[in-house]
Amino acid sequence: MTRPPARLLAAVVALLLAVVPIVAPAVADAQPSTLPFLTVQIDGITPDVVTTTSDPMVTVTGTIRNVGDRAVRDVVVRLERAGAVTSSTALRTDLAGNVDQYQPVADFITIAPEMARGQEVPFRLGYPLRSPDHSSLDITEPGVYPVMVNVNGTPDYGEPARLDDSRFLLPVLGVPPAQSSDATTDAVTSAVPPDTTRPVGLTMFWPLADRPRLAAGAPGGTTPVRLIDDDLATSLAAGGRLDALLAAADFATSPQVDPGGEVTSALCLAVDPDLLVTVNAMTNGYVVNDAADAGPRTTPTHPGTGQQAAIGWLNRLKALAQRMCVTPTVYAQADLDALHRVADPGLSAIATNGAGDIVDQILGVTSTRGASIVGDGPLTAPAVDLLSAQGPTVAIAAANLTGPSDADGGQPGTADTAPVRYTANVVTTPFDPAVGAALAGMGTGPESPSYLDPSLDIAVKQDSAIARRQDALGALLWRGLDPETVPRDQILMPPMTWSATADDAEAVLTAVASTIRSGLAVPRPLTAVIDAANAVHGGVPAPPENAGNPRGRFDDGVVSGIAATTARLWGLTGALTTDERTGLTGTQYTAPLREDLLRALSLSVPPDARNGLAQQRLTTVGTTVEDLFKAVTIVNPGGSYTLATERSPLPLALRNDLPVPIRVRLDIDAPPGMTVTDPGEIVLPPGFLPLKVPIEVHFTQRVAVDVALRTADGLALGEPVRLSVHSNAYGKVLFFITLTGGAVLVLLVGRRLWHRFRGQPDPADLDRPDPIEVALAYQDDDGGRR
Template sequence: MRPAVRARLLAAIALLLLTAAQMTGPHAAAGEPGSVPFLQVRIDRVTPEIVTTTSEPVVTVTGVVLNVGDRPVRDVVVRLEDAAAVTSSEGLRTNLTGDVDQYEPVANFITLAPELPRGQAVPFTLAYPLRSAEQPSLGIEEPGVYPVMVNVNGTPDYGAPARLDDARFLLPVTGVPPDPSDDTADALTEVVPPDTSRPVRLTMLWPLADRPRLAAGAAGGTTPVRLIDDDLATSLAAGGRLDTLLSAVEFATSPQVDPDGALRDATCLAVDPDLLVTVNAMTGGYVVNDGPDAGAGTPTHPGAGKDAALAWLNRLKALAKQLCVTPTVYAQADLDALHRVGDRGLSAIATNGAGGVVDQILGIASVRGATLVGDGPLTGGAAELLATQGRTVAISAADLADRSETTSDSNEPGTPDVRPVRYTPELVAAPFDPTVGAALAGLGTEPMAPSYLDPALDVPLKHDSAVARRQDALGAMLWRGLEPGTEPRTQIVMPPLSWSVTADDARAILTAVATTINSGLAQPRPLTAVIAEAAAVPSGQSRLPGDQLGNPRGRFDDAVVSGVAGVTGRLWGLTAALTTDAQTGLTGAEYTAPLREDMLRALSQSVPADARNGLAQQRLTTVGRTVDDIFNAVTIVNPGGSYTLATERSPLPLALRNDLPVPVKVRLQVDGPPGMSVTDMGEIELPPGYLPLRVPVEVHSTQRFAVDITLRTANGLSLGESVRLSVHSNAYGKVLFFITLSAGAVLVLLAGRRLWHRFRGQPDPADLDRPDPLDVALHFDDAGTPGTKPGPT
């Protein structure tokens, strides 16, 4: 054979061997799928969702493979692979992305299509027993949580065979059913039940919350209530997100479904006060902004959710009388950002004030003593803020980054220690596993990664199907109960507060919690027990957590924080000057409360991390304009022209105007020339409308001058615009005073001298040079002509 022919033959053989290795070898083609996608795997169903000793012994995965590329793909093949049981909490995330070396094939590749044109899809079904004496099977012999992967290979046009996509999920196995290939009489005795000798004490927080929907910049007493959109109308109606959450927990905790009350004991409703305020306002009718939230002048249209809001709220009130209820932080505000704002009053509204709102609207006594930190990490700043608000238990994500402190001796590396930690005499943290919370956050129509999660543990949520993400959540939630060596044997299940679960997701989660309790893997632990156990933690204090935790994308900018601090400070100063309107009963605090709550809504963690700062700045700008308008609504009426003061003590007439619905206490600051003094009128209570005033002044010179008048609150905040008056005074000052005094003295002396001489019968020397009045009279005749009248004859 010629060398050239031999070389071509050897190359062909090598290519065939390489292709065979890719198609039948133990692993998929090396490396991750390329940056240019060609195929996409979507898992549509996994049965059973949770494997038990009584479930079907065969695991079935169905789905489709789609050609999402720009060219046909030939030789599309698929196979199922699995990995060893997860041994650490971190493995609940790392097995779902990255390397695939841990996965082993369950069976050989199955050809789906010789060629898959672009835009086309082909279905698949992979079904294998959990264990079997006859291959193939998943080879699972013990309870645990097992990673499973659907691996797809193909050859794109103009390309080589490669792994083009995969889809991974977690399969929780609470018990191993019998081997289906064993048909002997004692097959049922071969089941492998879970270890229930050390059950996990389980607490489930079921969130009822939403993003802020009230339009920014609307002060108290504003009617009708304005919303930025009408999404709540859909969410509260039948089939909506909030209706789904409420319906699921209503059904699961009903006496018919939960006769012994185990799920009721383990579950507590986590209710956002801001949601209750919004829904309660909707029941009285409301309007919706036509465009972006831009203050009170935005065009509106009537809202459509009044009836849905009333029905949902009544259902919640009924359920709250039977189930534990605890408040979230108001509007799910970021406690770390609030600490940077540095306003203790605003922090108190967000934390201690939240329970009162929930109690008032629902007519219950909610469980106090716990603070649900929510989507963000418990940073050192957040811990300092909570420590100043009184005794509380912070339910927050454990820190997986610091392995030396978060991992106990009995746990695998990468598993957080969720035992309570006392930071200060007032503050104890009750951590939950962040990988479990993140898996729950991946459920629903809007999957997300919480801000408390280290970015290194992110998984491609948008790539995974809803079914795969549900499997991941179930596996993560059941993992601690299936790992008897993990300490401590307590667990807080904390989904994201603004949870977008579907009805199937909610059903699966609540069913899993009930199943794990009924099977003995878990015991219910009420929230009150969590608080009591945390309060009993010894007084030895741990160092505060760091401030650079979680995902930095979720941190609010310094510009937003400083803006919130500035607006809030002005609001507190104004509120201190406002009083109660006698006719309506509206107080100053009630009038400005929605604007302070707007500051908490601006810092809400319910908004996706990438959009937080933009939406916060938008709300902050709107509220800032409203606060400016409120300050400008109390002003001095500028009369124009000029005033003339008739005397040096003539009062200065003024008129004050208050366009607010509540009275305000003000002070006048009058700045005049050096020759003018003003009597301080003290605090003036200015009612809504007009108030005429006469300001006592004293002017010591005759001149035309300018008087600047400013209206301020008692603490010095300027109200409205300053007014400059042109004033003319007719007073002559001290010179006129002394001239008048001297003239008066001379007049008194002259009158006294005349009287003195008269009393002594002496003529006044001043009269000696004057003619006798009788002689003067005789000198004129009757006609008034000068002459000498004739004497008597």
């Protein structure tokens, strides 16, 4: 008997599988599927923070969706819990990867016998925190507990498997009392309060910042102000991101809500000067580029819509700043590592020490100085060198933390947040990067900060906003709930461009208030943080040169381009002076362009887009700087000059299209035979300035004279001009010829007078005929008198 062809056999097997699906019950230890069939989203967690007065029942609601290409049968779900978090790294690793640490709270519950493609099914799981009689979470002590919703199912043509899970952190500040439901007893288990013997000194920065929005290439005094988009109009208006952050801080620190001022003392507004500059400019009206980028200054525009929102938001911020701590961030959240590679001390000073002056001027307050908020990037050795050159400061940056590895036996670790002195001028007070990353995962734009080591990175975007909020609350409260963790100080540092919603912001500030009022934390003002850090002595080696995640590092081409443009801009600024009519100074006129270069290095831009947007902004600024140099020039007459004498001045006309005067020098390339008197340094006001340059020529001919304009320090301005000059003067040659002719004439006249005085004929007349004889000869020839 012949064997059937292989292709025919495969077709028969496929047909049988299609009509006879495999049936198997879901099992607790089913392996996770590698294909996306189901997704679970958590829609609500009640309570989000458990206290001794909370409802003892923990309820989790959510939705399961079939996102695969086939139906899924026997869809079941259950709740699982891991032990309390005891390390910083566990705040991240328990939310991803291995699930061996999770134990079931109860059996699987069937939520759907079958789910078709695209179908959604809600679920609700509710269990007491502890119960001697029924299934419960079995939580008897305060702490932060990882909880997982585990979803199993059987896809068509597949085996039972764990198709998805969603994990979150459940902070338990205190265990509420539990009552037995046994009919024979009515015993009540007492509440378990937290250990408050070692409270944490808590400091939280509340960021008010945004991505750079001002269009590049607009010098000072340019009106109307141009923005690359109108997103700030939405963000500043009611319900917007910046409005929600400001409103939450305002409410949480109001006298009615915080009568003792505990939250106010622990909180400090971290304000980006670039945001203030932008919002302040918007209050006077502005336009928006039609193209949503930082393109050329000639991009068509349309009127902006956020003027009133900017006025209202800025006034509210000014009022809030009067009653609480305000500190500046690095200008535009510039990357200090890249800024150090630019190696321009002036630009570095503007980004760091100069930021506070802008905040004080616009808000009308005295901001808290002495701290440098590094932002969302790591503190590297170059960043330490840059800060050290600017004077004493306390760097607020992420601590060094990596996930468990084979090298350390897979042991979890906890971030060391004790102050560390690197140089005589720089001491850092670190924050826990696991906590900072959890806060960064909140809101509408969850991201992993670049300071986070890749070993602790988790996929936050697939989780629901509720789950990510729970992770942030748990991370925020963890150190206070674990009395064995040292040191007992904590800095909470959300990302600068925090995308937290109004509900997120309210939840975070409520958690801060709860941990303080429960005795787990005490407020620690920023001034106390700075004083304690400055008291640290000794020194340790600088942090690694390339700490954190290398993704998003600025290219060397961007850095070198910024360095070259900055040098030219400083050179031009040094030649500019003050316009007495308007009061505009050269520094004020070019300041926005230097700020543009800092915006090009902003860490607020997503890592994958940083170099592209930086190069775009740099190109625009470079073009503008070149235009400023070309705006000061010599007017080309287009004809020729004729000099009447050897000392006739050379007439010139200079043009300055800048709104401020500039100090210039003339560079005249004179040909041999022409001497030029250097007019020295010339203060060229805006507009035209006629000049007469003293010269002396010693020839009679047409020549070309090249004239160039430079700054006082020698930088070329405008385009050089070639003048055609014609001289009618003979100079010294004509002088000597005239002098010689005059001497000969005097000599001849003197000789004739000498001979006449002596009665002698002049020898010059001996070869001439006698006039009488000539007359007689004439008469004879004519035949008579005439």
